[in-house]
Amino acid sequence: MDSNRLISSSKLRFISGFLFPVMIAAIGVNYGQIANNLPSPENVVPLVKSIGASKVKLYDTDPRVLKAFANTGVEFIVGLGNECLASMRDPNKAQAWVKTHVQAYLPATKITSIAVGNEVLTFNDTSLSDNLVPAMQSIHTALVNLNLDKQVSVTTAHSLAVLEASYPPSSGAFRRDLRGCISQILNFHVKIGSPFLINAYPYFAYKSSPKQVPIDFVLFQPNSGIVDPVSNLRYDNMLFAQIDAVYYALASLGYKNLPIQISETGWPSKGDEDEVGATLENAKKYNGNLLKMIAQKKGTPLKPNCDLNIFVFALFNENMKPGPTSERNYGLFKPDGTPAYSLGFTGNIMANTSSGGGSTSTVTPPSAGSPPGSSSNGYLSISSDAGGLHFASTWFILCLVTLAFV
Numbered sequence: 001m002d003s004n005r006l007i008s009s010s011k012l013r014f015i016s017g018f019l020f021p022v023m024i025a026a027i028g029v030n031y032g033q034i035a036n037n038l039p040s041p042e043n044v045v046p047l048v049k050s051i052g053a054s055k056v057k058l059y060d061t062d063p064r065v066l067k068a069f070a071n072t073g074v075e076f077i078v079g080l081g082n083e084c085l086a087s088m089r090d091p092n093k094a095q096a097w098v099k100t101h102v103q104a105y106l107p108a109t110k111i112t113s114i115a116v117g118n119e120v121l122t123f124n125d126t127s128l129s130d131n132l133v134p135a136m137q138s139i140h141t142a143l144v145n146l147n148l149d150k151q152v153s154v155t156t157a158h159s160l161a162v163l164e165a166s167y168p169p170s171s172g173a174f175r176r177d178l179r180g181c182i183s184q185i186l187n188f189h190v191k192i193g194s195p196f197l198i199n200a201y202p203y204f205a206y207k208s209s210p211k212q213v214p215i216d217f218v219l220f221q222p223n224s225g226i227v228d229p230v231s232n233l234r235y236d237n238m239l240f241a242q243i244d245a246v247y248y249a250l251a252s253l254g255y256k257n258l259p260i261q262i263s264e265t266g267w268p269s270k271g272d273e274d275e276v277g278a279t280l281e282n283a284k285k286y287n288g289n290l291l292k293m294i295a296q297k298k299g300t301p302l303k304p305n306c307d308l309n310i311f312v313f314a315l316f317n318e319n320m321k322p323g324p325t326s327e328r329n330y331g332l333f334k335p336d337g338t339p340a341y342s343l344g345f346t347g348n349i350m351a352n353t354s355s356g357g358g359s360t361s362t363v364t365p366p367s368a369g370s371p372p373g374s375s376s377n378g379y380l381s382i383s384s385d386a387g388g389l390h391f392a393s394t395w396f397i398l399c400l401v402t403l404a405f406v
């Protein structure tokens, strides 16, 4: 897979004359569009490339975007909205959907995955979640029928709130009431070879307990870290702790080797007065450090050799997202296409791409937030709150107590 990507990317670079960092571990970015002031998709192509992103996640199948990115080599995860799940039970409708919204853009636009629904399980609406696995299956069957299943995979993105425990990471477990449905989803992933997608926001954990959670730990700044008392693994950042909690939760259901991708993570550059931590400086640190870390291809303490596929949230500040101010300020870019802040890299991504390491952009980083949203397609909720949020403070208190007694 990796080598294929390298080959095709080099070819693309050769053909198009674009320089972008082909050797860098794949940086992904979420392209949310709940706004009325965003640049046209043609003008977004260079922005995506300027941050070294080779993957984009869309919450829909916006034809303007999919056309604008034709022949760019950028890989797409497209979204099938929550409002479509019920009708996808009908195989004919699923096939029609795939033809119109996916097949029509292939192969020029590299759609590699369909995210069926967004954070479906944490809406706590069984009439919605009962449709999830059948919809995923119908879409996959449609892809098989159209002979596209080898190039387009099927998955769905979850909020971290599907976990009922995430601290310490070794205690990671799915919410009891969701385990049945999640097991079906995991079986599906194993059967077709697709990854488990999770949206993870250390920002929420910090916001809910700023006094207990060390800011350096959430922003990937140097710190002494925390040792998981069960696994003895040392964590120096919260995102990795959250990801490992998901690995442990998967293992507890018997899916130890299922790959995970981080379908959203980020940090808002602005928030309301009561939104502690939502500042330009913090967003710059979180996203700048995150991109550097992705470039170093670091795995988590539990899976040090597994490449992380991370999609930063989000490309743009989105002025029409509901909720607190932070929701509208996760963007790496302002609507006029200028960086929301500098990512703090010294190099310039456009200048040199050959060697491997790093994320080099001078451009701005993405900041993220929770999913913006049109409630209709599920790209909305700040969902992440529930399970994951309180984890940090509790865990820290536990660790401090543990230390005190050692």
Ligand SMILES: *[C@@H]1O[C@H](CO)[C@@H](O)[C@H](O)[C@H]1NC(C)=O
Residues within 6 Å of the ligand: 122, 123, 124, 175, 386
């Ligand atoms: C969903 O249910 C869980 C567990 O019962 C609860 O903790 C959570 O707050 C609920 N979420 C919503 C959005 O109602």
Ligand SMILES: *[C@@H]1O[C@H](CO)[C@@H](O)[C@H](O)[C@H]1NC(C)=O
Residues within 6 Å of the ligand: 351, 352, 353, 354
């Ligand atoms: C890019 O790298 C090449 C060779 O590694 C080097 O010769 C060139 O000067 C670099 N360009 C910039 C702008 O750093």
